[in-house]
Amino acid sequence: xxxxxxxxxxxxxRGVGNPEATRFALLSRAAQLGHQGAQRAVEELxxxxxxxxxxxxxxxxxxxxxxxxxxxxxxx
Numbered sequence: 897x898x899x900x901x902x903x904x905x906x907x908x909x910r911g912v913g914n915p916e917a918t919r920f921a922l923l924s925r926a927a928q929l930g931h932q933g934a935q936r937a938v939e940e941l942x943x944x945x946x947x948x949x950x951x952x953x954x955x956x957x958x959x960x961x962x963x964x965x966x967x968x969x970x971x972x
Contacts, residue, residue: 897922897923897925897926897931897934898922898923898926898931898933898934898937900922901918901919901922901923901926901934901937904918904919904922905919919941920938920941923937923938923941924938
């Protein structure tokens with residue numbers, strides 16, 4: 897499972913609909929079965945996901961503030 901997840905990450909496996917989700921599922925299952933490397937990889941992927949989500953939320957707030965200031969300036 898871990899080897900297949902690594903091949904997916906490298907783009908060597910074709911025909912995977914959602915490579916990130918498939919990789920996470922494989923690593924999660926291997927982690928549940930006690931594979932320590934998979935356990936570390938799952939924690940890293942969770943952290944990466946959280947960081948990406950926070951960056952997206954920050955970008956959305958910045959855009960909202962930007963457009964809000966434009967609209968607010970137009971009202972004056």
